[in-house]
Amino acid sequence: MSTYVYLNGDWIAPEHAKVSVFDRGFLFADGIYEVVPVYQGRPFLAEHHLARLDRSLAALAIPNHGDPFWYGLIEQLLARNAISDGLIYFQVTRGAETQRSHLPLGTLTPTVFASVSPLAVHWGVPTPAKVTLCEDIRWLRCDIKSISLLGNIMLKQHAQAQGAMEPLLFRGDHITEGASSNYFAVKDGALYTAPTDHLILPGITRMWVIELARQLGLPVYEQPFRVSELTQLDELFLTSSSREVQPIGQIDDIMIGQGQCGKITEQLVQAFHESKRKHCSS
Known part of the structure; x- marks a missing residue:
């Protein structure tokens, strides 16, 4: 937990951080967020995370403070909270008005919030996890990292009730992603x-794993795999900034690779760890 958080130019204790009840993030989820992992005091793949933050802000027509501002926030968050390995959280909403209106009544000053939480960095091969198949009930602009996460929360609650780590989402017969992750299938x-x-x-972890796979000479196809193909997969894993590369051994009652971590997944876990080592030592 952060000792200090940033809110609209101030560094304060988390319990003292307050926003207006008319903030559009509170009333309408009119805002975006971004999460940046940090290893040994150094943000990992930060330029890609900040590029995605910029794309999300642009999609909502919310002004961006620019990369130097965000890099400065990262540096101060780590220093003020004495954290070496962590997850940086940024949130930007359109701002606050004095009444509730679906459309902004004028030019607003965005609300900017930032915090950091400790991250337990691991260097082994994670135990294969169970996921559960769910229909993707979310909105149709999942490419925007919106703070409107009610659909994701409902899906995660369902997964938890099934004893699963994460939902495996589908639209029609095509697998899309997880509630807070991307999925990779391995076949032949x-x-x-x-x-x-x-x-x-x-x-961003998805992007980096694709790059690592290609460095290893593994074919990568950015095309959806099907629900009807799940029983035929050799391996399955998910990726995210917090979980990195997580092997999946079970989808509901379907066992993948006899519930063990597959060879290609293990290769990518190790390649990801090696990229972390290089990042920390460079």
Whole structure:
């Protein structure tokens, strides 16, 4: 938990951070967020996270403070909270008015919030997890990292009730992503993952794993795999900034790779760890 958080130019204790009840983030979820992992005091793939933040802000026509501002916030968050390994959280809403109106009544000053939480960095191969298949009930602009996450929360609650780590979402017969992750299927030595369109959030860890896979000479196809193909997969794993590369051994009652971490997934786990080591030592 942060000792200090940033809110609209002030550094304050979390319990003292307050926003107006007329803030459009509070009333309408009119805002975006971004999460940046930090290893050994250094933000990992930060330029890609900040580019995604810029794309999300632009989609909502909310002004961006610019990369130097965000890098400065990262530096101060780590220093003020004495955290070396952590997850930086940024949130920007359109701002506050003095009454509730669906459309802004004038030019608003965005509300900017930032915090950091400790991250337990691991270096081993995670135990394969269970996921549960769910229809993707979310809106049709999943490429925007919106703070409107009610659909994601409902899906995560359902997954938890099924004893699963994460939902595996589908639209029609196509797998899209998770509630806070991207999925990769492995079949006959090749990787398959949903394309970066409006139906998924383009994960930064997803992007990096594709790059690592290609460095290893593994074929990668950015095309959706099907619900009807799940029983035929050799391996399945998910990616996210907090979980990195997480093997999946079970989808409801379907066992993947006899519930064990597959060889290609393990290769990518190790490649990801090696990229962290290089990042920390460079």
